[in-house]
Amino acid sequence: MSARRYAVVGLCLAALSPMPSLAGPAAAANPTETLNFPDAAAALSLRDAIDQAMAANVQTLLAAARRDEVAGDRREARSAFLPHVSARVSQARRQNNLAAQGLDIQSALDSLGPAAQNADITVPDVITYNSFDARAELRQSLFDYSAWQQYKSAKLGERVAADQLALAREQVASQAAIDYVGALAARASVDAARADLELADRLADLAADQENVGIATGVDVIRAQTRQARAQARVAQARTDRTRADIQLARTVGLPLDTPLVLSDDLHYSAVADGDLSADLSTAFASRAELNLAQGQLAVRRAQLAGARGARLPSLSASATYGEAGNTYHENVEDTYTIGAQLEVPLFDGGAINARIDSATSRLDQQRIRYRDTRTQIEQDVRVARQTLQTLAEQVRAAESAFGLAKRELDLSRDRFAEGISDNVEVIDAQAALADARNGRVSALADYTRARINLAAALGRAGRFRLYEPATP
Numbered sequence: 001m002s003a004r005r006y007a008v009v010g011l012c013l014a015a016l017s018p019m020p021s022l023a024g025p026a027a028a029a030n031p032t033e034t035l036n037f038p039d040a041a042a043a044l045s046l047r048d049a050i051d052q053a054m055a056a057n058v059q060t061l062l063a064a065a066r067r068d069e070v071a072g073d074r075r076e077a078r079s080a081f082l083p084h085v086s087a088r089v090s091q092a093r094r095q096n097n098l099a100a101q102g103l104d105i106q107s108a109l110d111s112l113g114p115a116a117q118n119a120d121i122t123v124p125d126v127i128t129y130n131s132f133d134a135r136a137e138l139r140q141s142l143f144d145y146s147a148w149q150q151y152k153s154a155k156l157g158e159r160v161a162a163d164q165l166a167l168a169r170e171q172v173a174s175q176a177a178i179d180y181v182g183a184l185a186a187r188a189s190v191d192a193a194r195a196d197l198e199l200a201d202r203l204a205d206l207a208a209d210q211e212n213v214g215i216a217t218g219v220d221v222i223r224a225q226t227r228q229a230r231a232q233a234r235v236a237q238a239r240t241d242r243t244r245a246d247i248q249l250a251r252t253v254g255l256p257l258d259t260p261l262v263l264s265d266d267l268h269y270s271a272v273a274d275g276d277l278s279a280d281l282s283t284a285f286a287s288r289a290e291l292n293l294a295q296g297q298l299a300v301r302r303a304q305l306a307g308a309r310g311a312r313l314p315s316l317s318a319s320a321t322y323g324e325a326g327n328t329y330h331e332n333v334e335d336t337y338t339i340g341a342q343l344e345v346p347l348f349d350g351g352a353i354n355a356r357i358d359s360a361t362s363r364l365d366q367q368r369i370r371y372r373d374t375r376t377q378i379e380q381d382v383r384v385a386r387q388t389l390q391t392l393a394e395q396v397r398a399a400e401s402a403f404g405l406a407k408r409e410l411d412l413s414r415d416r417f418a419e420g421i422s423d424n425v426e427v428i429d430a431q432a433a434l435a436d437a438r439n440g441r442v443s444a445l446a447d448y449t450r451a452r453i454n455l456a457a458a459l460g461r462a463g464r465f466r467l468y469e470p471a472t473p
Contacts, residue, residue, distance in 0.1 A: 043264035046180045046467045049253050053176035054169045054463060056254025063161075063168035070154070070161040077154035080147040089134040091328065099125040135323020135336070142316040142341075149307030153300050160296040167289035172252070174462035177453045179249040184267045185446035186242035192438035193231065193238040199410075199434070200224070200231040203427055206418065215420040227428050234435075265467050267445040269396050272389060272452060280386065280459060284378050287460025291378060294371040301367045305360040311353045314345040381458035389455055392448040399437070399444035406430070406437035 054060055141147065207224035210216030246261045255261075285291060318341045326333035346353065410433075413426035449467070456465045 043262045044253075045264045046177060046465075049176045049180045049249065050173045050463065050465065052253045052255070053172045057168075057172040057176070057252060058254075059168045059172050060165065063165040067158070067161040067165050070158050074151070074154040074158050077147075077151040080141055080144065080151065084139040085136065086139075087134075087136045090132070092131045093128070094131055095126060095128040097126050130327040130331075131325075132328050132331075132333070133323060133325045134329070135321050135325075137319065137321045139319045140317065142318060144315040144317075145310035145313045146307050146315070149303050149310050153303035153307060156296060156300045156303055160293060160300060163289055163293040163296050167293055170289050170457065170460065170462045173465065174453060174457040176249075176252050177456075177462065177465050178450055179245070179252045180263070180265070181267070181446055181449045181453065183242070183245040183249045183261065183263060184265065184449075185442055186238070186245035187263065188267055188442040188445075189439065190235070190238040190242050192435070192442055193235040195438065196431070196435040197228070197231040197235050199431060200228040203414070203431060204228045206414070210417070210420070216417075220417075223425070223428055227431060231435075267442070267449060268468075269393075269400075269445060269448065270452075270468065271393065272455070274390075275386065277383070277386065280382050281379060284382050284459050285375070288378050289460065290374050291371075294367070294374045298364075298367050298371055301360070301364040305357070305364050308353070308356040308360040311356065312346060314343055316344075317342050378458070381454075385451065385455035385458040389448070389451040392444070392451045396444045396448050399441040403434075403437040403441045406434040410434050 204221070204224040204227075207216055207221045211218060211221050247257050249261060250257050250259050320337070320339045322335075322337040324333045325336045410427070410430040413430040417427045453462065453465055456462050
C-alpha cells in the first residue's frame with residue numbers, strides 16, 4: 001500500500017477519534033465565580049451596594065451568560081460561509097441477493113448463444129464481498145444571500161445581548177439603591193420608635209410622680225402606661241421591618257442572606273437642581289439602555305426580513321471528495337474522487353417562503369410599535385420623575401416643619417401637666433403627634449431619596465447614582 005494511501009486512511013481515522021474543542025475559551029468550563037463580598041463587620045455604602053449588585057445579582061449574571069450564548073449563535077451562523085471538511089473510513093462485509101434486485105445474469109449469458117451456453121458458467125444469485133472506503137470531503141458555500149442575512153442577524157443579536165446586559169445592570173443598580181434606602185429608612189424607623197419609647201417611659205414616670213403628690217390620678221398613670229406599651233410594640237415592629245429590609249438588600253446585592261449589614265450612609269435631604277426638560281429628554285434618549293435595546297432589536301428584525309426574502313434567490317455551492325476504495329485497506333485499492341458544483345433555485349415550496357416573509361414583516365412591525373412606545377415611556381418616566389421630585393422636596397420641608405412644631409407642642413403640654421393645670425390627655429396626644437411627625441419625617445426623606453433614584457434611572461444614570469451629590473440626581 002502506497003504512502004499516500006496510508007495518509008488518507010490516517011486522516012480518516014483521525015477524524016473519527018475524539019477531537020479537542022475548537023470553540024476557544026468561551027466554550028470551556030466556566031471557573032467558579034469569585035465574588036468579593038464585603039467583610040461582615042465592614043460598613044456598606046450605597047456605592048458599594050450598587051457596584052456589588054451589578055457584579056453579583058442574578059439578573060446581571062444571567063444577562064452575561066445570555067451574551068455568551070448569543071456569541072455562540074453568531075459563530076454558528078458564520079460557519080455557513082467557511083469550508084466544511086470531513087473525513088470518513090469504512091470497512092464492511094456485504095451479502096446481496098442479485099435476483100431480488102432484478103439482476104438475472106444467467107439469462108443474460110444464455111442470450112449470448114451456444115458459445116456462452118457451452119462455457120459451463122454458473123453465476124450465483126447471492127454474492128458476498130468486502131468493501132473498504134476512506135476519503136476526505138470538502139464542501140464550500142459560494143453564494144447564499146439568505147444565510148448571509150442570518151449571519152448578519154446573529155451579529156446584531158450579539159449587540160442586542162450586550163444592550164440587555166446594560167439594561168440589567170441599570171435595573172439592578174436602581175433596585176439596589178431603592179433597597180438600600182429602604183434599609184436606611186427601616187433603621188431610622190427603629191431609632192424613631194426607640195426615641196418614642198424613651199419619651200413614653202419618661203412620661204409614664206412623670207405621671208406616677210404626679211400621682212404620688214396628688215396632682216394626677218390613676219387614670220393618668222394608666223393612660224401613660226398604655227402609651228408606653230404601644231411604643232414598645234412599635235419598637236418590635238420596627239425591628240422586624242429592619243430585618244426584612246436587610247434581607248431584601250442582601251439578596252439584591254448578592255450577599256449571603258445572613259450577613260449582618262452595617263450601612264455607612266444616612267438619609268438626608270440633598271437638593272437637586274431643576275433641570276431643563278428638553279436637556280433631560282435628550283440625555284435619557286441617548287443614555288437609556290431600553291432605547292438602545294429597542295433599536296438593536298429593530299435592526300435584527302430588518303435583517304431577519306431580508307433573510308426571509310433572500311430565500312427566493314438561488315444558492316451556489318461546491319463540493320469535492322478524494323479517497324481510496326477497495327475490498328480491504330490493502331486489497332484492490334484504487335484512487336477515487338468526485339468534484340462538483342450545485343446551483344439550487346427555489347421554484348415552488350408550497351408557500352413556505354411567503355409565509356416566512358409575512359411572519360418576519362409582522363415581527364418588524366411589532367418591533368417598530370415597541371420602539372415608539374419605548375420612547376414614549378422614557379419621556380413619561382422623565383416627566384413624572386421630575387415632577388415627583390419637586391413635590392416630594394416640598395413634602396420634606398413640610399415634614400421637617402411638622403416635626404419641630406410637634407416637639408414644641410409636646411414641651412408645652414408636658415409643662416402644663418407637670419404644673420397640674422391639665423391632665424395628661426394633652427401630653428399623650430402631643431406624644432402621638434410627635435411620633436407621627438418622626439415617622440413622617442423618615443418617610444418623606446426616604447420617598448424623596450427614592451425619587452432621586454427614579455430620576456437617575458429615568459435619565460439612564462442609575463449605575464452612577466451618588467447619595468451625597470446635590471448637583472446630580
